[in-house]
Amino acid sequence: MQNVDAAEIAKFAARAQDWWNPSGAFKTLHEINGLRAGYIAERAELEGARVLDVGCGGGLLSEALAERGAAVLGVDLAPASLDVARSHAAERGVAVEYRCVDVEALACERPASFEVVTCLEMLEHVPEPQRVIAACAALLAPGGAAFFSTINRNPKSFALAIVGAEYVLGLLPRGSHEYLKLVRPSELASWCRAARLTVAEITGLHFNPLLRSYSLGGNVDVNYFLHARKPQAAGT
Numbered sequence: 001m002q003n004v005d006a007a008e009i010a011k012f013a014a015r016a017q018d019w020w021n022p023s024g025a026f027k028t029l030h031e032i033n034g035l036r037a038g039y040i041a042e043r044a045e046l047e048g049a050r051v052l053d054v055g056c057g058g059g060l061l062s063e064a065l066a067e068r069g070a071a072v073l074g075v076d077l078a079p080a081s082l083d084v085a086r087s088h089a090a091e092r093g094v095a096v097e098y099r100c101v102d103v104e105a106l107a108c109e110r111p112a113s114f115e116v117v118t119c120l121e122m123l124e125h126v127p128e129p130q131r132v133i134a135a136c137a138a139l140l141a142p143g144g145a146a147f148f149s150t151i152n153r154n155p156k157s158f159a160l161a162i163v164g165a166e167y168v169l170g171l172l173p174r175g176s177h178e179y180l181k182l183v184r185p186s187e188l189a190s191w192c193r194a195a196r197l198t199v200a201e202i203t204g205l206h207f208n209p210l211l212r213s214y215s216l217g218g219n220v221d222v223n224y225f226l227h228a229r230k231p232q233a234a235g236t
Contacts, residue, residue: 002077002102003132008125009078012057015173016080019058020088025173028165029060029121032205032214036120036149037064039216043200043227044145046070049115052139054103054132055122059085063094070116073097075106104131107138114139120149120225123188124181130191137195142233146197148226149205153182157222165207185220197228 018024040046047069053062056074058081066072066089074096076082082098089096099106103119117136123129129150136146151161158179165172189199205223206215216225 003104003126003128004077004102005125005127011175013078013080016058016078016084019060019081019084026058026060028172029057031212033060033064035205035214035216036061037068039225040065040116040118040145040147041068043147044116046116050113050141051116051118052106052114052136054117054119054136055125056085056098057081059089059096059098061118061120062096062098063089063092065116065118066094066096071095073099073114075099075101075103077102103135103139107135111138112141115141115144116147117144118147120147123148123150123183124177129183129188130194133188133191133197134195137192137197137230140197140230142230144230145200146192146228146230148188148192148228149224150183150188151177151223152221153179153184154221157182160222185224185226188226192226192228197230199226199228201225201227203227 015025019026022030049070051065051070051072053074056062056076059074062072062074079100082100085098117140119136126132140146151157162177185202192199202220203216203225204218204220
């Protein structure tokens with residue numbers, strides 16, 4: 001069975017035309033996109049690297065990584081989002097390949113094929129995120145780097161990431177996240193270890209409402225990134 005929540009796919013498909021509107025439903029992703037790409041570039045060589053962007057949506061991160069010299073494949077299960085991603089990349093002359101394919105199916109098709117795998121702001125939208133982690137690990141070449149980002153599950157994250165961000169500040173559309181689908185760092189780290197990935201770093205993503213700015217570092221109480229690596233093959 002595909003690891004898919006049909007309601008989540010429909011939700012993103014309905015907003016597909018808004019992907020590249022910096023003031024629209026995905027404005028927060030626009031605001032943090034440079035920070036996300038920079039975080040990855042500081043920890044993995046992107047020039048000439050084969051990169052897989054899982055849950056790529058309209059291609060914001062995919063394009064940013066391609067512009068840093070990576071050969072990027074973006075995958076998503078919302079065809080409407082991929083249509084927008086392809087159109088925008090073509091308009092800007094950015095070389096990115098996009099496919100509507102399940103990450104677990106792709107892992108069977110192309111194991112150990114990518115030096116970098118990213119899966120950002122996606123794990124909290126699938127029924128079984130641990131299966132996504134396992135597929136990402138299978139797709140990584142030995143020595144490759146994986147990057148995940150999601151939202152912690154605790155009272156503080158509920159207050160800030162759901163009530164505050166969606167209902168008070170309007171940073172995200174209401175209903176973007178469901179509390180019980182949020183992922184604790186300990187859970188994400190355990191899924192990585194089960195998939196034979198080594199956790200290199202977990203770091204928080206913070207929003208300053210007064211300056212309307214974002215920064216990385218410090219606690220992981222709300223939004224956070226996890227960087228993991230796949231060990232080199234034995235004997236290398």
